[in-house]
Amino acid sequence: MQIKRLRLSGFKSFVDPAELRIEPGLTGIVGPNGCGKSNLLEALRWTMGENSAKSMRGAGMEDVIFAGTATRPQRDFAEVSILAEQAGDEELEVVRRIERGAGSAYRINGRDVRAKDVALLFADSATGAHSPALVSQGRIGAIIMAKPGERRAMLEEAAGISGLHVRRKDAEQK
Ligand code: ATP
Ligand code: MG
Numbered sequence: 001m002q003i004k005r006l007r008l009s010g011f012k013s014f015v016d017p018a019e020l021r022i023e024p025g026l027t028g029i030v031g032p033n034g035c036g037k038s039n040l041l042e043a044l045r046w047t048m049g050e051n052s053a054k055s056m057r058g059a060g061m062e063d064v065i066f067a068g069t070a071t072r073p074q075r076d077f078a079e080v081s082i083l084a085e086q087a088g089d090e091e092l093e094v095v096r097r098i099e100r101g102a103g104s105a106y107r108i109n110g111r112d113v114r115a116k117d118v119a120l121l122f123a124d125s126a127t128g129a130h131s132p133a134l135v136s137q138g139r140i141g142a143i144i145m146a147k148p149g150e151r152r153a154m155l156e157e158a159a160g161i162s163g164l165h166v167r168r169k170d171a172e173q174k
Contacts, residue, residue, distance in 0.1 A: 077098060
C-alpha cells in the first residue's frame with residue numbers, strides 16, 4: 001500500500017483545508033519549529049486509528065481539533081483523509097472525523113465503517129498507527145528504553161504479522 005495524499009481540515013494547527021501530496025522520493029519535511037511537521041505525522045497516525053490522546057500530545061482526543069488563536073475561533077470538528085493506492089492500482093480513501101461532543105467516525109471510500117475495519121485495513125500493511133515506519137519525535141529514545149514485550153511488538157509490526165493478533169482477538173470474541 002502506498003499513501004499518496006493527505007488532506008486535513010481543522011486538525012490541530014491545520015485549521016484551513018490543506019493537502020499534502022506524497023510523491024515517490026519524498027524523504028522529509030522541513031520547516032521552522034512549531035510549523036506543524038509533527039502534526040502532519042500525527043494526522044496520519046490518527047486517521048489510521050490511533051486512539052491514545054497522549055501520543056497525540058493531548059489530554060483528550062478532542063484536543064486534535066483546532067483550538068483557536070487570538071484571531072480565530074476554535075473549530076467544531078477535525079477531518080483527515082488519507083488517499084492510498086493498493087496493489088493492483090485500487091484507490092482507497094480513508095477518512096476520520098471527530099466532532100466536539102460526538103466522538104470519531106470513519107469512512108472508507110465514502111462508506112461509514114467501524115474503527116475496527118480501519119485497524120484491520122492498516123494492520124496488514126507496513127503502515128498502521130503504530131508502524132515503526134512512522135518515527136515520531138522522541139521515539140528513538142523510547143525504542144532504546146523499551147521493555148522486551150514492547151520491543152517484541154515493534155518487531156512483529158515490522159515483520160508484518162501484527163494483523164494476526166487483531167484477527168485472533170476478533171475471532172476469540174465471536
Ligand atoms: P518542531 O520543529 O519544534 O518539532 P513541528 O513543526 O513538529 O515543530 P508541531 O509540533 O507539529 O510543530 O506543531 C506545533 C504547533 O501546533 C504549535 O504551534 C501548537 O500550538 C499547534 N497546535 C497543536 N494542537 C493544536 C490545536 N488543537 N489547535 C491549534 N493549534 C494547535
Ligand atoms: Mg516536531
